[in-house]
Amino acid sequence: MRAVQQQFFIFLGAVVVIFFVLELRMGILIDSTHRPPKPVKPRLFVTCECGYNRRLGNTMFSFAAAIGIAKVNNMTAVIEQASPLVETFHILEPVSIDVDNTMAYTSVKYSEYGRRGSAYDRGTRNLFRASGGQRSHVRLMGYFQSWRYFDNVVERVRQNFVFREHILTAARSFLSSVEPAAWKEGSIDFVRVGVHVRRGDMIRDPFFHNYGYTVATAEYFRSAMKYFAERYHYVQFVVCSDDIDWCHNNLPAAVDVGCNVNIAFSESGLANVDLAILAQCNHTVISVGSFGWWAAWLVNGTTTYYADWPRPFSKLEYHVNKDDYFPKHWIPMR
Numbered sequence: 524m525r526a527v528q529q530q531f532f533i534f535l536g537a538v539v540v541i542f543f544v545l546e547l548r549m550g551i552l553i554d555s556t557h558r559p560p561k562p563v564k565p566r567l568f569v570t571c572e573c574g575y576n577r578r579l580g581n582t583m584f585s586f587a588a589a590i591g592i593a594k595v596n597n598m599t600a601v602i603e604q605a606s607p608l609v610e611t612f613h614i615l616e617p618v619s620i621d622v623d624n625t626m627a628y629t630s631v632k633y634s635e636y637g638r639r640g641s642a643y644d645r646g647t648r649n650l651f652r653a654s655g656g657q658r659s660h661v662r663l664m665g666y667f668q669s670w671r672y673f674d675n676v677v678e679r680v681r682q683n684f685v686f687r688e689h690i691l692t693a694a695r696s697f698l699s700s701v702e703p704a705a706w707k708e709g710s711i712d713f714v715r716v717g718v719h720v721r722r723g724d725m726i727r728d729p730f731f732h733n734y735g736y737t738v739a740t741a742e743y744f745r746s747a748m749k750y751f752a753e754r755y756h757y758v759q760f761v762v763c764s765d766d767i768d769w770c771h772n773n774l775p776a777a778v779d780v781g782c783n784v785n786i787a788f789s790e791s792g793l794a795n796v797d798l799a800i801l802a803q804c805n806h807t808v809i810s811v812g813s814f815g816w817w818a819a820w821l822v823n824g825t826t827t828y829y830a831d832w833p834r835p836f837s838k839l840e841y842h843v844n845k846d847d848y849f850p851k852h853w854i855p856m857r
Contacts, residue, residue, distance in 0.1 A: 567599070567658065568598060568600070568601045568630075568661075569593040569661045569663065570601050570630075570661075572664060573602055573603060573606040579607065579798065581666060582606065582607065583608065585665075585666060586600070586606075588668075589602075589663055589667075590676050591673030591674070591676045591680070592647045595675065596647075596648075599617060600616045600617075601617045601622060601626075602617070603622050604620050612685060614683050615683050616683060630659055633650060633653055633663055634664040635663070640665060640666040641666070641843040642669060643672065643847040647663075669848060686795075686799045690796055690799050694796055694803055697789060697791065698803055701759075702759070703759070705782070706759075713756075714751070714759075714806065715760075715803070715806075716760050716761070716804055716807065717761050717806070718744070718748070718770075719762075719801060719807070719812075719814065720763075720810050721738065721810050721815060722764065722766035723765035723766055724765075725737075736811065737829075737831055738810065739829040740831075750856070758783065758785070760784070760786045760787070761787050761800060762788045763801055764788075764789075767788055771788060774786060798821075801818035801821075805824050806825040807819035807827075809826065815828075816848075826853040827854045828854070828855055828856070829856070830856055
């Protein structure tokens with residue numbers, strides 16, 4: 524009889540413990556369902572000057588810098604839908620119809636103007652400190668032309684700069700049309716070297732010369748093109764320029780044109796198509812300017828650049844830090 528009573532009290536105790544545990548768990552669950560949700564911290568945006576008043580290369584620099592600077596500051600890069608970059612590339616970052624509205628009409632400006640446009644500004648690593656400790660949306664005012672701004676987000680920038688289909692189709696169609704027939708028939712393995720020649724307004728407008736801009740010489744192109752012709756058995760040079768007549772008159776003589784070297788000239792007249800053409804090549808010869816810079820960066824092959832830029836002791840030279848502007852593995856030539 525006593526054994527039965529002991530078993531009953533043990534069973535009763537177990538039931539009480541089980542109910543206590545269940546009540547405790549239910550209380551916690553009920554509590555948690557009524558607990559107010561954690562407030563969602565609103566995103567802070569970084570935008571830049573990416574309008575039609577700028578050339579394509581300058582605009583790409585500004586936006587790539589915005590992506591890198593946003594990442595460092597735990598913010599989000601945003602771009603205006605009206606930007607020519609949206610027409611040219613499959614932009615992955617948020618695209619806003621009205622950036623002012625996206626930023627709730629409240630933002631602070633971080634200006635590069637008056638500083639060094641082609642040098643890295645470490646102040647961008649802490650935008651809040653630079654804006655007096657204020658947590659706010661930020662507008663980057665200026666050019667921000669340094670690879671260091673986006674060296675932390677290289678793959679993300681590349682993903683943003685994927686050409687739209689119609690531009691890529693036009694570029695590939697041109698390259699197919701200029702492939703030498705003899706090379707096609709023989710299935711010859713050849714490399715393409717994109718050559719960008721910037722002259723145009725740098726020749727016509729005295730402002731550029733007075734400020735310190737220079738243009739690459741025929742001697743530079745001779746050295747750069749021979750550099751590649753000596754390293755690869757079959758080479759096609761694909762030339763894009765804002766002065767294509769000068770290229771026709773000067774570049775064929777830059778190398779010994781034989782059966783192993785071919786030169787093709789783009790006559791598209793469209794900046795985004797020419798950039799896509801250059802980006803499809805294996806290596807790059809660039810002269811001056813941000814357009815050629817971006818062609819070389821997108822290719823990510825061997826790159827030569829014109830070393831005698833900018834002019835020594837000029838205003839432009841003050842704004843350029845070559846270590847910040849040119850990636851270390853690019854090759855300077857004269």
